[in-house]
Amino acid sequence: MTNPAVTPANAPHEVFDVVGIGFGPSNLALAIAVDEHNRRFPEAALRTVFLEKQASFGWHRGMLIDDATMQVSFLKDLVTMRDPASDFSFLCYLRDRDRLVDFINHKTMFPLRAEFHDYFEWAAARVADQVRYGCEVVSVRPVEVDGEVEYFDVIGKAGDGTDDTVVTCRARNVVLATGLRPRLPEDAVTSDRVWHNIDLMHRVDALAASDPRRVLVVGAGQSGAETVAQLHTVLPDAQVCAVFARYGYAPADDSPFANRIFDPQAVDHFYAAPGEVKRMLLDYHRNTNYSVVDMDLIEDLYRREYRERVTGRRRLDIRNASRITYARETDDAVYVTVEFLPTGETETLECDAVVYATGYHPGDVFELLGRAASVCERGPEGRPVLGRDYRLRTAPHVRAGLYLQGGTEHAHGITATLLSNTAVRVGEILQSVLYGATEPAYATVSP
Secondary structure, three states: OOOOOEEEEEOOOOOOOOOEEEEHHHHHHHHHHHHHHHHHHHHOOOOEEEEEEOOOOOOOHHOOOOEEEEOOOOOOOOOOOOOOOOOOOHHHHHHHHHHHHHHHHOOOOOOOOHHHHHEEEEEEEOOOOHHEEEEEEEEEEEEEEOOOEHHHHEEEEEEOOOOOEEEEEEEEEEEEEOOOEEEOOOOOOOOOEEEEEEHHHHHHHHHHHHHOOEEEEOOHHHHHHHHHHHHHHHOOEEHHHHHHHHOOOOOOOOOOOOHHOOOOHHHHHHHHHOOOHHHHHHHHHHHHOOOOOOOOHHHHHHHHOOOHHHHHHOOOOEEEEEEEEEEEOOOOEEEEEEEEEOOOOOEEEEEEEEEEOEEEEEHHHHHHHHHHHEEEEEEEHHOEEOOOOOEEEEEOOOOOOOEEEEOHHHHOOOOHHHHHHHHHHHHHHHHHHHHHOOOOOOOOOOO
């Protein structure tokens, strides 16, 4: 099949039941759910299109380190928690790639990250008829009919930036899944020497070719530790300096009881909880996901540092309980002042590169929505108000739907930006699009 039709802004509009903005894992899972629905119920098939600014499917390509593994079970793939019989499962992918037996013999629940990315690409290729790549959404506009907002026009630009074509998709429902944005300190200025770890694998070859003497990594989370380990491995003659405010990398809590915070039913509990309970649960379980590191990676880095203490060749320089107070880039290097917090003592380091592994934050949904933001309710601190079905609450005269995948942690809990609940979430969104909000989709698959 060919890509779904999109019409020029000045042409008659074909109405889509769902227009998705962004095509990462979340909207990929939704496209699969739509595909399966349409095959089962052709008489009630939905017309959908997903607009993605990238030229092809890609998910954090810059962090596809060769030996990095997933931090969630392969059973929390794009479909299994919603429909264990789906032929879009990771196990079906392995069978298609002729690796099912080999994976079983591997005795792991956590595939390589590169392998899971290949699984995503395999799935995306099967629903490519729903996707328009190379199309960046710039605004969403409400369309009124007899005083009621019946549709939203999703406006995008397709092209290479020099000769863009404006395209418009008219939608009864819009699903925003634009992913996370790299978080950088306010005073950080990116350059060829200063960058976020999301670009690690895109930059590492050029960095190695420059024969650096010292690189500095800021951040205490999983990505920071992975970046330190990778640079320490591929830059055998360089010093790798890690700077973070803690005394050591904190281990991620992936114990069975703590992992219940990612259960589908926990979303119900969190959504219905009072504000103070929401804050308490997020604080209690922040160490399942935020600024924490897998224990085996912590131990690996400690072994490296200890080995270098024994041999006397110190390349791994862990600056714990420290922070950067000043950074200045010249034509030749980046000069970074590091403060040791317990004493206030500072030292200025000459670095060939500075990598910020300082995490991510959701994009501003109202900024992307543009004119359509005027019909959306806002809660405390200006955040979107959401229904249990991830639908944005809008003015009474709005009939068309706006749904969020991501940026919903304040309402739905810690799984908002994670793969753990993606399969279930898209089932709930699809159910809402088809029938309105009813019982959660997970009720059909949970024990």
